[in-house]
Amino acid sequence: MSAGDPQPPEPIPGARLLFSLDPASAHLNHGSYGAVPIGVQRAQQRLRDEMDADPMRFFTQGLVDRIVHVRRHLATFLGADPDGSALVGNATTGAAIVLQSLRLGPGDEVLVTDHGYGAVGFAVQRECRRTGATVRTIEVPLTASDDEIVALVRAALRPGRTKLLMVDQLTSPTARLFPAAAIVATAREHDVPVFVDAAHAPGMLPVAVDALGADFWVGNFHKWAFAPRGTALLVVAPRWRDRIEPLAVSWQQESGFPLRVEWQATLDYTPWLAAPTGLFTLRSLGVDRVRAHNAALAAYGQRVLGEALGLAPADLPDPGAPGVSMRLVPLPDGLVSTVDDAQALRLRIADALGAHVAVSAWRGRSLLRISGQVYNRAEEYVRLAQRLPQLLGALR
Structure with missing residues (x-):
């Protein structure tokens, strides 16, 4: 790991308690349906x-x-x-x-x-x-x-x-x-x-x-x-x-x-x-603070998942700006080729690994998308990174 590698941000105190999300799953796909704070x-x-x-x-x-x-x-x-x-x-x-x-x-x-x-x-x-x-x-x-x-x-x-x-x-x-x-x-x-x-x-x-x-x-x-x-x-x-x-x-x-x-x-x-x-709620947490936290966490998640899958930093798609709170991780070629394939893999990751992510088949490429939000923690991405390669290997 080099000094320039993305690092996880400090959690925003109390932010995770604002949500009623099931703690049994890592909700790493805020970009799809969001999450509504309890208030x-x-x-x-x-x-x-x-x-x-x-x-x-x-x-x-x-x-x-x-x-x-x-x-x-x-x-x-x-x-x-x-x-x-x-x-x-x-x-x-x-x-x-x-x-x-x-x-x-x-x-x-x-x-x-x-x-x-x-x-x-x-x-x-x-x-x-x-x-x-x-x-x-x-x-x-x-x-x-x-x-x-x-x-x-x-x-x-x-x-x-x-x-x-x-x-x-x-x-x-x-x-x-x-x-x-x-x-x-x-x-x-x-x-x-x-x-x-x-x-x-x-x-x-x-x-x-x-x-x-x-x-x-x-x-x-x-x-x-x-x-x-x-x-x-x-x-x-x-x-x-x-x-x-x-x-x-x-x-x-x-x-x-x-x-x-x-x-x-x-x-x-x-x-x-x-x-x-x-x-x-967003303003109470601090709009700029939330944005910086989420983008840094998504970048960190992209890095640890990429490393687990043997990808070089150059293989990880650039989101176009550092403030983006969603990141892509390319999956092995041929893993998914249709919307139904992508849906099936997403559900398998959720059921077997306890993590919600987005999966898409885009121009013949298999792509996994993660998000960063104030209720997420660095260890959730690490845990997924530790277990994802074995699951994908069993599918090839």
């Missing part, structure tokens, strides 16, 4: 109790104003215009809303990268089938530099035909931070609208959404900002707001964006209303 769970339960005690009053007296208040709170945290933002269930829902609002047609195309989230890819395919548009994929090597990524995007743009470029701010299958600002600027030069899928950004990364300048931006608060699941913010540039339509029409349709998107009749709004408690 936020209780805040949401109080809201549920209020709703169920008097549903008529809850839904008809002041609920819209409460939603607007939460939206302003979350948008301000992200540096986004509250009047151009809408609360939605998750990033995939935000993508579907934007896609069906574009009014695509034959001859149009949506441009994506091969690092995109699978469910968003399904949404693109469905909208293209429905409208006669096409989808085209930019292949971006895992080791591409920021300049190379921007160059690949620039070369793929077809002004006049490319009606939307969809790019991730931090990719899900490959845990790579893309140069979103440079990509947006490049697309703007060619008058191509950009949708930034920032599912993992709120809470993990310092972002200033309006300064980024994307036409559409969506981020989940239920991953790294400690909100209840089902809380995300869709931000839309001024020139597009009048065109945004909800997936289902309800009683705020005539109010325009964003209320027409947010109000979905008897939806359970308690996750949104409890989301500020999640931000309060």
